[in-house]
Amino acid sequence: MNSKLQLLFRKDQIGLGKRKKAIARVFLLPGEGNLSINNISGEKYLQxxxxxxxxxxxxxxxxxxxxQFDIVVLVKGGGLTGQTEAIQLGVARLLCKMENKNRSILKPIGFLTRDSRIKERKKYGLRKARKAPQYSKR
Known part of the structure; x- marks a missing residue:
């Protein structure tokens, strides 16, 4: 891991976002608006x-x-949509941690709400969580 990211790994300067199975650790650096996800350009990573x-x-x-800020993200798990929404939550949380008045702006819009919906587990006797095998009368 490069030294730039090691300097960022301080508990008070991290925004943690989660969505489905995706977990994003977000860091904000003073900069000109660049996005880096897992040491890859954000545009390339998000296709x-x-x-x-x-x-x-x-x-x-x-x-x-x-x-005014560059976003540096370390993300793992889930798919692109889940990762993107996890990053958004991490950015919003970090902005609130940096400046408390940002909370009153971001909260009504819904940026600070953790979407807790996750995949339902598969049950025995069924094909998926709720899909049952075809019923045969005879």
């Missing part, structure tokens, strides 16, 4: 999907801070 990129930058844009 140049504008919806995903807009989700990640939404909390910063709401506070008019999008060109």
């Amino acid at each position: 140049y999907n504008t919806n995903y990129l807009n989700l990640v930058w939404a909390p910063l844009e709401k506070l008019n801070l999008s060109k």
Whole structure:
């Protein structure tokens, strides 16, 4: 791990976001608006999907801070959608940790709400969580 990221690993400067199986550790650096996810360019990691990129930058844009910070993320688990929403929650939480007045702006919009829906477990006798085998009368 490079020294730049090791300097960032302080408990008070981390935003943790979770969604489904995805866990994102988010760091904000003073910069000009770059996104780095797992040491890869954010645009490349999110496959140049504008919806995903807009989700990640939404909390910063709401506070008019999008060109003042670089976002550095370490994310694992889940798929791209879950990871993107985990990053968004991590960014919003970190912004609230940095400046307490940001909370009153981000909370009504829903950026600080953890979406707790996860995959339901498979039950025995069924094909998936709720899908049953076809019923045969004879």
